[in-house]
Amino acid sequence: MNIYADNAATTKLSKSVINEMVYYMENVNGNPSSLYETGQKAKEALEDARQRVANILNCEAREIYFTSGGSESDNQAIISAARIGEKKGKKHIISTAFEHHAVLHTLKKLEKEGFEITLLDVHEEGVVTPKQVEDAIRDDTALVTIMYANNEIGTIQPIKEIGEICRKKGVLFHSDAVQAVGHIKVDVQKDNVDMLSVSAHKFHGPKGCGILYAKRNIVLTNIIEGGAQERGKRAGTENIPGIMGMTKALEEAVASIDENAQHIIPLRDKLIDGLNSISYSELNGDRYKRVPATVNFCFEGIEGESLLLLLDDKGIAVSSGSACTSGSLDPSHVLLAIGRPHEVAHGSLRISLGDDITEEEIDYIIKSVKEVVEYLRNMSPFWKDLMSGKRQHVFAE
Amino acid sequence: MALYSEKVMDHFRNPRNVGVIENADGVGEVGNPVCGDIMKIYLKINDDQIIDDVKFETFGCGSAIASSSMATELIKGKPLDEALKLTNKAVTEALDGLPAHKLHCSVLAEEAIKKAVKDYYDKNGIEYDESKFPKDHDCEHCCGV
Structure with missing residues (x-):
């Protein structure tokens, strides 16, 4: 018997996702930034994907940024919030002790820059409480970043309630939702999140593709400098087959x-x-x-x-x-x-x-x-x- | 490329000399549960100071089990002074290599054997050069506990 039971590490591409990707590899080879027809065909596909992702996460298309995956999205969300906070003299970030390393290592980096990091205890149950977050928020808190579901033990955090507290206190809230999206219902409006990280290969999409949702009033800091792709916030020619495959996978996963x-x-x-x-x-x-x-x-x-x-x-x-x-x-x-x-x-x-x-x-x-x-x-x-x-x-x- | 060589996997899947020797002439245990590996070696030594039998028990990863198995194979039937010359390098080579972060498993195997021999010397009042035997590991340097 052969059983693949490591789907939290990565998942197999679904057949329809492969077909979708192959279609775009074979038929849509233009650069979305090019003005001639093949380029514009790619641009149309890209913007179609952005709208479809936005429909699923319940936000506007312009709030969706395509990235290389969950790690990049986490990095960009946290760094952006830190830069926004810093300008107002806010250099305190709240997170939990059991975040993914994409979050923890980014926080470590900010700590070296002089940020103060509070890592909340997740108790024996592996769940943080909204009360802990409320008690930890200070006047100089720039960001709360708490994962939606833990990658190793699978526990789900009370994101909606934490988001409510953050809204009330006027603190930005990011959630690494890599293990949640496509597996449980995630809705950025209902969940009160300002930023959310998503990774395609956790829901039968391709590796190397991810999403960063950032609420429209948030000014992102570039992690990758270069061209004006992704509203100037993430340079690099867009990975059209990957993005189309990811979008297809997301629709399939959410529907089931x-x-x-x-x-x-x-x-x-x-x-x-x-x-x-x-x-x-x-x-x-x-x-x-x-x-x-x-x-x-x-x-x-x-x-x-x-x-x-x-x-x-x-x-x-x-x-x-x-x-x-x-x-x-x-x-x-x-x-x-x-x-x-x-x-x-x-x-x-x-x-x-x-x-x-x-x-x-x-x-x-x-x-x-x-x-x-x-x-x-x-x-x-x-x-x-x-x-x-x-x-x-x-x-x- | 696989994580381990064929040899390591063979000794991991089919470890030689697993078990306990009741009333062993020498027993050596190294490692601790906090670091995630413990090896225990049992020796049966005859009057000619030859290792008649050797058994091991190991708590640890694939390379820890394979290193114990290989080390016991290398000293079985050998005179004590030869067993004392077994190095972690020899164990590693006999296994066709170990990944860099797993080399400590072969060190544990060497030390467990030396500790078992020392135990035999102690029990039989045989004099030996203390400096040739490893000191008990303190855990601090290995896993930061």
Whole structure:
């Protein structure tokens, strides 16, 4: 059996998206900035895509900027808000401890420039509260940036309520919605966000394509200087096949949100129950406030990379937040942020299901994880120490 | 290119000498759970100071398990003084290389063996040169805890 269960990392292009991209590669080769017909044909396609994206996110076409992906959108949103704030003497930014590195590293950069960064605690549930945001806002707060849904554990944040507070206090609000758009309903008006980051390849669109929504009164700061593309805010000849493929993928994903959720959620819950039956294991993040497809577990006594390699041998593609897989010495900052100790965070596993997952595949995943965890525990001196009482368990049996 | 060589994957998938030796003559454990790897080596040593049997238990990533497996293969049936000469480089080479950030796994394997031999010397009142054996790792330099 072959199961791709790492859809939070990236997704497969859908057939119709491939067809759409191929159509534009074959037929629309002009540069949208050129004045002759083939150029203008590309320009028309581009502006059509912009309007269709705007319809979905519920904003105006001129508020949509096409970028190279979620990371670029996050960078530009945060830097822009910082520059706007700076001019008014506001150099304080609020975020959370478990944001994507595209956000955290940009904030680190601003910190070196003299900005003060407050990272809110996300608690054991992996959810920040609107009250925390309200309490953290100061007169000099330039921006609140909080992810819509966490990429590793899948927990959804109370974006609408946080947005309401930001509006009331007159503070800009950005949300990295890379794991949300196409999977749950996102509406920039209802959600009270001023800026929003989107990545195409998380909803069966192409890699290297993304969206930045920025409310019309926000003056963006260029990250890429050059030509006058994207209303002068993002230089570089537009990636027409990518943008058209992304738009198609977005429409398809949004149209099937309810249908996908109805199909995936019961299967995801079965997976959670199945993995919970493994002794000394725990689900990471709130059980209910989560995107439909993402499940993240910690298993005591084993290390995540060996777990994922052995699952790969069984045909299951998943990821882990262990230090060994991250290529750094520390395990996932997300798992540490929800209070998992290092020794437990090393034994983590993220399973993010595809829309077409079947019950048979869920049964196979549960069975395989059980087998591999047991096998690895049997050769783990750490596990033996836990079972003999020489070391203390973190989880209950 | 795959993350690991065929050799690493072979020793990871089919680790040699996994297990425990009851009443082992020497036992060495290195690493800690906070850093994400622990290796434990058990030695059975005969009167001629030859390693009759060796077993290991490892908590860790693919290369940690493969390094333990390879290291045990390299010292099985060998005289103690030869086992003491095993370097992490030899383990890495025998595995057809490890990614740079995984080299510490081979270091752990070398140290676990030395620690097991030291344990044997201590138990049997055999004198040895302390400086030739690794000191216990403190975790601070390796994972910043």
